[in-house]
Each structure stands twice: as C-alpha cells, then as structure tokens.
Amino acid sequence: MHSSTVNSRTSLSPRRRWNPLCEDHQAARLSSYLGLVAGEVKPILHRSRGCSDQELALQTALQDKILGPGFPCVAARSAFSRKSYRFGLYPTLGSHDAALALCHDLYEFSHELRHSHEQFTSFIAAFSAPRGVDEVAFEALLWRQLQLIHEIDAQYFSWDASVSKDPDDPNFSFSVGGRAFFIIGLNQSASRLARVMDQPCIVFNPHEQF
Numbered sequence: 473m474h475s476s477t478v479n480s481r482t483s484l485s486p487r488r489r490w491n492p493l494c495e496d497h498q499a500a501r502l503s504s505y506l507g508l509v510a511g512e513v514k515p516i517l518h519r520s521r522g523c524s525d526q527e528l529a530l531q532t533a534l535q536d537k538i539l540g541p542g543f544p545c546v547a548a549r550s551a552f553s554r555k556s557y558r559f560g561l562y563p564t565l566g567s568h569d570a571a572l573a574l575c576h577d578l579y580e581f582s583h584e585l586r587h588s589h590e591q592f593t594s595f596i597a598a599f600s601a602p603r604g605v606d607e608v609a610f611e612a613l614l615w616r617q618l619q620l621i622h623e624i625d626a627q628y629f630s631w632d633a634s635v636s637k638d639p640d641d642p643n644f645s646f647s648v649g650g651r652a653f654f655i656i657g658l659n660q661s662a663s664r665l666a667r668v669m670d671q672p673c674i675v676f677n678p679h680e681q682f
Contacts, residue, residue: 491579502573504560550592565599566613571620582649610659652679
C-alpha cells in the first residue's frame with residue numbers, strides 16, 4: 473500500500489478526531505451504516521431515513537450466508553449470532569465513491585469498538601456492482617478498493633503499528649482508522665463454496681479478535 477503524510481488532528485472537534493469525514497457531505501450521503509436495533513434493521517447514524525428494500529434484502533442474504541453451513545469465519549458467525557455486527561450497501565466495488573463512504577463508516581465502526589464489550593464483531597460491506605465477474609477480476613477490484621480506501625485514510629491516520637503494511641508479509645493486515653482488519657472477500661464466482669455470494673462483499677474483522 474502507498475502511504476502519505478498524516479495530518480495533525482489536535483485542533484479538530486472530538487468527533488472529527490475519530491471520524492475526519494463526519495462533515496463530508498458526499499461521504500454522509502453515501503453512508504450505509506446499518507445494524508439490528510430491537511431486532512430490526514436500522515441506520516445507526518441516520519435513524520430518520522429508514523432502510524431501502526435493497527438494504528433489507530442484503531441483511532437477509534448476509535444472515536443466510538454467514539450463519540449457513542460451511543462459512544469459515546468464526547468471528548463473523550459469532551457476531552451474527554449475537555447480532556453485534558454492522559453492515560452496509562455501497563456503490564460499485566473498486567470506485568472512489570465506495571471508498572469514501574466506507575472510510576466514513578469504518579471510522580464509525582472503529583469508534584464503536586472502543587466502547588463495545590462484545591468478543592466478536594464484524595463489518596460487512598456489500599457493493600451494488602459488478603456481478604458475474606470471474607474470481608481474478610473480483611480480486612483485482614477488491615485490492616483496488618482497499619488501495620482507494622488507504623489513499624483517503626492515509627491523509628488522517630497512520631497504519632496500525634501492530635501489523636505489516638506489506639501484503640507479502642505473513643504479518644500483513646489491512647489498516648484503516650489506525651486499526652488493523654482481517655479481510656475476507658465474497659463474490660459470485662468464488663472457487664470456495666464458503667465464499668460464494670450473489671453480490672460482491674468485503675468482510676472487515678478487527679485483527680485483535682484473532
């Protein structure tokens with residue numbers, strides 16, 4: 473991953489220190505930070521807007537997939553069983569718009585983690601497109617999406633010092649908001665049945681859970 477200078481945040485308001493995109497209108501417009509509140513899917517940040525049909529359908533699809541037989545990620549399965557996860561629906565995988573919205577929502581997720589007593593939690597990002605691409609193309613788009621997220625994030629935060637930023641290093645984990653995440657990709661053409669999903673998804677599991 474490329475890096476750039478981290479800006480000082482000492483003069484920012486309390487919320488902007490942990491979410492420097494909280495006043496970015498485009499990031500807020502594209503935000504899709506969802507969770508279960510009293511058993512119902514609700515926007516966590518914008519309670520007044522309600523959920524779209526696509527977001528409600530996504531919740532059902534994710535639950536069926538992650539709690540279904542053969543899904544390999546214990547952390548995600550535990551988070552869904554305890555309903556301690558967050559998720560969202562974003563624009564095209566590999567796009568700047570998706571990167572901006574994801575940075576915004578991952579900052580919110582990371583802030584929630586500081587105050588959570590849950591042992592396991594996950595954030596799942598689903599993307600509206602593309603569908604039907606082969607596994608090689610999906611992997612390229614996934615890495616492009618992570619690079620675009622990093623290019624935004626590096627303006628505000630350093631890489632988590634507990635992990636490597638070199639993807640070839642065994643100690644590599646992706647970092648956003650100064651926190652390391654273990655990444656899992658789901659897509660329609662995955663060679664592993666446990667990773668097959670009708671629409672492309674990236675699962676962000678906090679590294680410290682493992």
